[in-house]
Amino acid sequence: MKPDVLADGVYRVAAKIGSRNLFEGIWPIPDGVMLNSYVVEGSEKRVLVDLVKDWDGALEAVGDQLESLSLGEGDLDYIIINHMEPDHTGAMVEIVNHYPNVEILCSAKAVPLIKHFYKIEKNVRAVSDGETLDLGGKTLKFFMTPNIHWPETMMTFLEEDEILFSCDAFGSFGRYEYCFDDELSAEEKEKLASETERYYANIVSSFSPFVIKGIAKLDGLSIKMVAPSHGVVWRSEPEKIIERYRTLASYMQGPREKEVTVVWSSMYGNTQALLSSIVDGLKSEGIPVHVLRVPQTHESFVLEKVWRSEGLVIGMPTYEYKMFPPMYHVLDILERSHVQGRKTLRFGSFGWSGGAEKQFDEFVTAMKLDYRGVVEYQGSPSEEDKQKAYDLAKALAKDING
Numbered sequence: 336m337k338p339d340v341l342a343d344g345v346y347r348v349a350a351k352i353g354s355r356n357l358f359e360g361i362w363p364i365p366d367g368v369m370l371n372s373y374v375v376e377g378s379e380k381r382v383l384v385d386l387v388k389d390w391d392g393a394l395e396a397v398g399d400q401l402e403s404l405s406l407g408e409g410d411l412d413y414i415i416i417n418h419m420e421p422d423h424t425g426a427m428v429e430i431v432n433h434y435p436n437v438e439i440l441c442s443a444k445a446v447p448l449i450k451h452f453y454k455i456e457k458n459v460r461a462v463s464d465g466e467t468l469d470l471g472g473k474t475l476k477f478f479m480t481p482n483i484h485w486p487e488t489m490m491t492f493l494e495e496d497e498i499l500f501s502c503d504a505f506g507s508f509g510r511y512e513y514c515f516d517d518e519l520s521a522e523e524k525e526k527l528a529s530e531t532e533r534y535y536a537n538i539v540s541s542f543s544p545f546v547i548k549g550i551a552k553l554d555g556l557s558i559k560m561v562a563p564s565h566g567v568v569w570r571s572e573p574e575k576i577i578e579r580y581r582t583l584a585s586y587m588q589g590p591r592e593k594e595v596t597v598v599w600s601s602m603y604g605n606t607q608a609l610l611s612s613i614v615d616g617l618k619s620e621g622i623p624v625h626v627l628r629v630p631q632t633h634e635s636f637v638l639e640k641v642w643r644s645e646g647l648v649i650g651m652p653t654y655e656y657k658m659f660p661p662m663y664h665v666l667d668i669l670e671r672s673h674v675q676g677r678k679t680l681r682f683g684s685f686g687w688s689g690g691a692e693k694q695f696d697e698f699v700t701a702m703k704l705d706y707r708g709v710v711e712y713q714g715s716p717s718e719e720d721k722q723k724a725y726d727l728a729k730a731l732a733k734d735i736n737g
């Protein structure tokens with residue numbers, strides 16, 4: 336890859352990470368992910384904003400691009416660390432060794448993390464909220480935006496070119512042929528939209544109140560480009576991705592989309608036997624329905640759909656006096672991501688004692704679900720069970736549609 340030019344003296348140096356990797360060791364990335372760093376050259380000082388980890392050749396790729404910008408040994412004055420997560424800092428030791436006199440600028444909360452993760456204490460300086468750094472004709476301004484995504488997170492704004500280096504915020508999964516959103520084909524734009532939403536749900540959703548606060552902090556800034564550390568640079572209408580993130584964050588408290596996500600599992604088909612009654616009942620009200628089976632569908636995709644949906648239906652049998660284990664895992668992920676308040680139904684089969692419902696009740700409480708009831712039956716469902724499921728699902732959809 337070659338560096339991409341954002342403005343005079345401003346470059347993206349990026350690496351494409353392949354699809355065989357899991358992001359954060361959990362989340363599938365069937366279309367890979369971008370690791371973006373940025374170079375800003377003033378007339379006096381040169382800066383690298385965010386780093387990479389040595390992952391799938393990223394360090395070499397970014398190193399080659401830095402060399403092509405004549406950023407050889409000794410030619411870099413500052414490294415800005417917006418966020419300490421190792422996908423943006425993993426190669427810090429190698430990069431600092433290459434630029435031994437470089438000064439690292441970061442938030443106060445990042446200083447001890449740099450010490451403990453990388454044993455680096457020399458030439459590390461905390462910057463404060465609103466502080467500026469003059470590079471000679473280019474001025475960087477720092478905004479503390481804690482918890483988007485870790486407590487030490489900040490963003491960096493290049494005043495003259497009106498470019499926001501936002502690190503994890505406004506990011507997306509996926510690898511893209513081109514640097515800027517307006518260069519993508521219609522097909523790539525579609526992928527970008529859905530990979531932005533899945534990235535948000537998987538990585539950022541739990542921090543939604545901080546996203547809303549962080550966006551409020553950016554109010555009043557004239558932003559020409561949003562340059563995150565994953566995905567593309569938003570150039571065509573940067574306010575749209577900021578608005579999109581505001582909407583995604585608002586799904587935590589609501590309002591959410593008038594949609595229902597049905598998450599179901601079944602060992603021998605008895606729970607599955609009620610699925611069509613549920614789906615038919617929902618669809619009879621014309622509401623969009625997402626139907627996802629677990630464990631066949633990874634929780635990454637389940638979380639994406641549940642995050643946006645006002646309605647949730649969980650189908651699962653009893654297993655060893657408790658919930659079917661893959662569904663327990665999915666609900667645990669949903670709870671950690673602060674999925675709350677969904678209008679919810681459950682259905683499922685048991686053999687002799689039941690037990691799934693008792694354990695599910697704990698999630699109903701923890702997730703503050705607006706629980707509309709359960710259709711639970713021994714063995715296979717009766718015609719009455721099917722009718723009850725249809726009626727409950729229809730009533731749920733009707734209520735959501737308002």
Ligand SMILES: Cc1cc2nc3c(=O)[nH]c(=O)nc-3n(C[C@H](O)[C@H](O)[C@H](O)COP(=O)(O)O)c2cc1C
Pocket residue numbers: 600601602603604605606607651652653654655656657684685686687688689690714715
């Ligand atoms: C490994 C295993 C453990 C089970 N444990 C229980 C149990 O503790 N209590 C119970 O009522 N049924 C239990 N069952 C029975 C199932 O809940 C029952 O077969 C149900 O119909 C399965 O639904 P499915 O066909 O949707 O998988 C168990 C079944 C299996 C295979």
